[in-house]
Amino acid sequence: MSNDKKLVEAITSMEEDFAQWYTDVVKKAELIDYSSVRGCMILRPAGYAIWEKIQQELDRRFKETGVENVYMPMFIPESLLQKEKDHVEGFAPEVAWVTQGGLEPLQERLVVRPTSETLFCDLYANIVQSYRDLPKLYNQWCSVVRWEKTTRPFLRTTEFLWQEGHTAHATAEEAEERTQQMLNVYADFCEEMLAIPVIKGRKTEKEKFAGAEATYTIETLMHDGKALQSGTSHNFGDGFAKAFDIKYTDKNNKLQYAHQTSWGMTTRIIGAIIMVHGDDSGLVLPPRIAPTQVMIVPIMQKKEGVLEKAFALKEQLSNSFSVKVDDSDKNPGWKFSEQEMRGIPVRVEIGPKDIEANQCVVVRRDTREKLVISLDELQERLGEILETMQKDMLDRAVAHREEHTNIAKNYEEFKTIAKDKPGFIKAMWCGEEACELKIKEDTTVTSRCMPFEQEKLSDTCVCCGKPAKAMVYWGKAY
């Protein structure tokens, strides 16, 4: 058991140093490795497999709403990026520039895409002529680059993977409907698949996307009480359409500008899975998103019949679950620790005595609950256990968020909570950027969103005391 202990001891505990715990988990669970390129990470098989599951599930949900996938170039000519004023101001300071191709300097510099609004607009201007061509509901899966000064695995990296949906519609109403629809796709996905509850709301003017009329967001709360922006959906109105001249002839033969949206979710969401569900033994993956759901660990695997039985079980269970057998030449304790570190939801232990008794030991990753289960009932019971675990994980995350959400009715309360109680703060706001800036200056807290579910906590802004316009979720954010 000495190896086993060593592995577990090598992780910093969450309470001691949450940031170090996070870094330990992403490395030890072999989700990522650092690369020779500043700020870029390598997604190793265990990390990429989670992204593949996320992709499959989101892609299916997108396509159910009529979305089609495309692929756009990774380069954007400087002149194209500059077409929409707010947009270029938002992104130009943090992009990578290609200045030479082959042996020749380029006539015009190219940006490595930080996001692809400009390219999609350029395409839509070419292919949209009539109301018959609308809506266009395109999405792409790709990587984007933003030249970040400080980086952190999954949360903020120079290059990251994402999907970016870009749609064009005949009317403002349709664009608004699509913006909200996609936010709901993200919210449902997080709750149903990742067991992560979300706050849906609208970003303030200060926090919205460069070039958008409105940005909607889902905000999630991590174990340490910090917030994570986990998915956004933007309504552009006809601003980009005017900058890029995206016009169509309507049914009355009149020229109209199109209305557009965009929406994205990134590998950052893997950081949320880690920081919402993880514990001091490592990762804990919600069963529905776990690439491997069941790890069978043979006990005394050199005894006759043990490995055979383990692989026979795997064969049988693979109809319903994604199952692996750890038949490496490590000792069982070490294997247990590895399975726990990797967050595999359920472990099945089976040895000679279990085989004799026609049973096995099943251990849940989240609660460590141990169950002795007859092999005849294993398939059915595992299904129940995984479903229960998925539900319990969501319930615990909801409870954690409730416990870490506080109401501030005046600025003294606000500052005390910001200092002493990690988590969301609900408080009223006048709508002025000045108050957001002051709050950030005083407490490092920022506005996360104006939730769709508004409450009237008081009549006045928590900061300046002027009449309040909205309730805001505030928090320290990743």
Add this chain to the structure above:
Amino acid sequence: MSNDKKLVEAITSMEEDFAQWYTDVVKKAELIDYSSVRGCMILRPAGYAIWEKIQQELDRRFKETGVENVYMPMFIPESLLQKEKDHVEGFAPEVAWVTQGGLEPLQERLVVRPTSETLFCDLYANIVQSYRDLPKLYNQWCSVVRWEKTTRPFLRTTEFLWQEGHTAHATAEEAEERTQQMLNVYADFCEEMLAIPVIKGRKTEKEKFAGAEATYTIETLMHDGKALQSGTSHNFGDGFAKAFDIKYTDKNNKLQYAHQTSWGMTTRIIGAIIMVHGDDSGLVLPPRIAPTQVMIVPIMQKKEGVLEKAFALKEQLSNSFSVKVDDSDKNPGWKFSEQEMRGIPVRVEIGPKDIEANQCVVVRRDTREKLVISLDELQERLGEILETMQKDMLDRAVAHREEHTNIAKNYEEFKTIAKDKPGFIKAMWCGEEACELKIKEDTTVTSRCMPFEQEKLSDTCVCCGKPAKAMVYWGKAY
């Protein structure tokens, strides 16, 4: 029918101008669009959907052999690219250079990956220590950039999509076995899914990959008699391992260098599908790779019950096939032309009279054969028709290749065939690069591969007359 005619007439015929026909098809079938970025193309939904089908199927086949997916950074530091001498010489002249990040010039220039051997080697040097860590069987799906002077949709573009597999093994034998295994995966995929027959063989020293010990290739023949390199698999021996110091401790506790392979297939293969199977009405997709297999075209769709019946049929058939209904407000002739242009394998026409007679008209895209089929038998018959079509398409492609493969026993014959008979030329070769260069100079023909299935056509090199070492497939290539 006037619209219909116009659409078809707008394509250049294959016989008249094959290159123009190709460009017309990729545009009119809406597979691609040109972008504002020189040499980069936009993969539109119809084009990207084909790539998604290719990805799904290849990915499944890779994973069956134990391959795991990862994601590596898109940038490579200049110093890393330079570690393997042949490799950097092969790629440095045709890469894109990032020289500025954010507002600052970079200390070290970055290359946008043209291929990722150097990054995988860097990773393997870090994570491979013991024989227990081997083999590593990693693959990634991504885009790469090569600064091409002249470009052509799918066939040669500045940025293209591909997969690149990179493996590390304990022994030379295992690496060689993997190199051949993956070539066979490509070959089987092309024949079984794309109905494209391949010649498997080894590249000459002149044509092999920069840094490889051996490059294996699958070569396919297009309708115009030109060859297309359609997938390659490289054995690196321990050359990269020595340059990057990838060493492991073997079972006897001795340090050994790893042996490596890499293998790739790209969006170029979509060009092969177009040029092997297409005709003067547009694309013809093999049923197994077609994103939409059946297009239902309602006739007199405004008559009561027609659209309902069409959608009921779709519902029923969707259990077995991928089916769409074209209920747009275009006339049927126009819809037929569009379905043909897009290469959808089967069209089902159904109108009021058909419904009355409980039947429909089924039209095969490849042969234009029209069949009247009872609705009760439709599901079963469609399955047979699609399977037959898949088989017939492969048979025709094999026959076309046989008809366009000629044997040259001496140089006069070789030159005459090269001039008059488009297609592969089989001829003996002495093994000297000088003869490859002379042949290319005289005829523009290049060596495609030394096929695994060798024949002894004569004792002497077709070019210089010295003793022959191998039979080579020669051809003009894309």
